[in-house]
Amino acid sequence: MVIKDDAYYASRRQFLRTLAATGAIAAADLAWWEEPFLGPRRAHAAATTVRFQFSVPEPLRTSLVESLVERFNKSQKDIEVKVEFVPQAQARQKLITAVTAGNPPDCCQIWDNWLGEFDGMGAVEDLTGRAKEWKYYKDTLPIAWETVTFKGRILSFPWVVTNDAIYVRADRAKEYGIALPKDDWTWEDFLKTARAFTKADKNQYGFGMRGQGTWAVLYATEFMYGNGAQVLKDGKVAINSKEAVDGLDWYLDLFRKHKVTPPSVPTDGWRQIVEGFGRGVTNMYLHNSGSSEEQKKFVGAPSFVTVPIPLGPAKKRATFYFSETLTMFKASKNKDATWKFLTFLMDDDQHAHYAKTLGLLPARKSIADRPEFAKDPALAGFIKSFPFSIVSPYLAYAGWGGKLDSEGVPLFQQAMVGKLTAKECLDKFADVLTKNMM
């Protein structure tokens, strides 16, 4: 007689299940950046919760940040980070409302051009002391610290940095017999290339100019710098100088006179210029390195190159650095836990992974020097632009932040559509800046 030992069968099934589950956990851990992570597991109820607001300009970032936060939470026993995803368009507004209501998150990811405003609201924690004692303080690019330093105080971690360069369709250049731009190309070369790239009958344009959003003003200003213009000179607003006016005239003529840009320019924001290039409507555009990974998927890595912005008649050029920051709020009740999370994000693996996934440049030198960044052809134009990259002059005053958008953009658009001359536009713009130097 055979006696079925139920306990034995149940135990075997249980064993197999456990084995399968262990395998799945191991596989998941192995898949985690191709190396297992065997840190201490978090307790059921963490003693400290850190609220982290992250604004999402593209879906890729959601899974990226979720994985980083999960990795941090797994490594902690007493701290749990809860991430609050907010669409980029609402991020600033949501933070302002939260700060005003006295309930901001513990920390957030914001761009450096918002930092001055939040500092003006008295909402940002001064990180100077902690940052200077942080083990990677000296490993972080000085220019990166500069983007987050206000009135001598370090207000954030510069998570990743970037500057601007011109994206060029290499495959189309070959197809049309156009020479690829050299690193020291000039405005004349730029116009010539843009003209050669413009095939209106094929719905193709030489240059995807931006007309909407704060960076519409910044890109125009970068070109004006090529003509010797400056936003501030001897502490005074000088954006309406002759050099600036001539530079802006030349830049806007790309749309107004030479028609080497799509007709939609006055309302084209960053999404339109990136997609325009990706869809093959434009063959060049000026942007930061943040869209390089997207373009690798849109047009393919071999089909485009990045080159520095062209030299202007003054034999000068400049692109503006900006950083994506990790910022702690003064109202945080868990500052030590928050600091722990922020420094975790700046550690080697997390820092490199974040920057690489998004096509941005790490703020830490030792990471930026890795071949995956330094030798990536899609980033070449940005790295070559380092010598003439400067911190955006519009970061000088917190009062300028919102004004660029609310008054600067409409003024530049008016100049674009011929309602104002470049001189009138810049005179009015200089007035706006002068009135808000605070």
Next chain:
Amino acid sequence: MANQQATIAVAAPRPLISRHTREILANYAYLLPAAICLGGTVLFPILKAMHMSLYHHVLIRPQDYRFIGLGNYVRMVQDPTFWLTLKNSFIWVFWSVSLQFFFGFLMALLLNGQFKGRAIFRTINLLPWIIPGVVVALIWEYIYQPNYGPLNDLLRRVGWMREPVAWLSDPGLAMPAVVLTNIWRGIPFFAIMILAGLQAIPDEIYEAATVDGAGVIQRFWSVTLPMLRPIIVVATATRIIWTFNYADLIFVMTSGGPANATQITSTYTLLQAYSDLDFGYAATLSVILLVIMLVFTALYLKLTKGVESVAG
């Protein structure tokens, strides 16, 4: 003889509050929860906005927070962009609502007829109204896209266009383009309201009018329109108020550009609040919007003789 004892009636002590007063107070007590809710959600924000409008309240300059009386109102009167946005608001409201009403009326008349598939057609008619405003804006932004949008593509294919037209980027075309989108979205609202009104008109009235010799047009002018008047007044008044305050569509499609060509007062208010962080000035603009709408509603109801007089 029975011993009779006289009972002396003792007057009950006079209550502190009379019965009539108690009833009144009880009635008010029943209203109190609703009054608190309404006061907290409607009245308080309005009063708060009025209060804020009297202060210099720029979030990035908390040290400058101070009472400035009518300073923000003076600034508004001197602000040329405000007047431009007000003009744009009236253009936006006038064309949006009048054409929504016209086409909504036509649609309602069509849907009131007897034809096959009427139920499906009525449901389809509602679609633009059901879709959220932001999604509508994104769909139409794509339709208008000059480089790869379907509208330009269609016009080019039928040979009506050679050069691509930048519908939303040309200052002369941007406002008509966003108005057209708003018309598309608002037609179902009027259609459904007017259709409900049409179906409530008793057939006997039409029959009586026909017996009296009224033709189609006379029946329309003398029966349909007067009977629909209460609905038309309410629907247009609410739609005008909504459209005046409606910022989503423009905000997503053009952000008020190009060069303020589509900047209406409500988007300008949003810009002041969340771009410049100037809550004092933004509150001032909101208060003025409220006053304009109150004056308009009063005038509109007076001119259209109100709803009650017609209904009564």
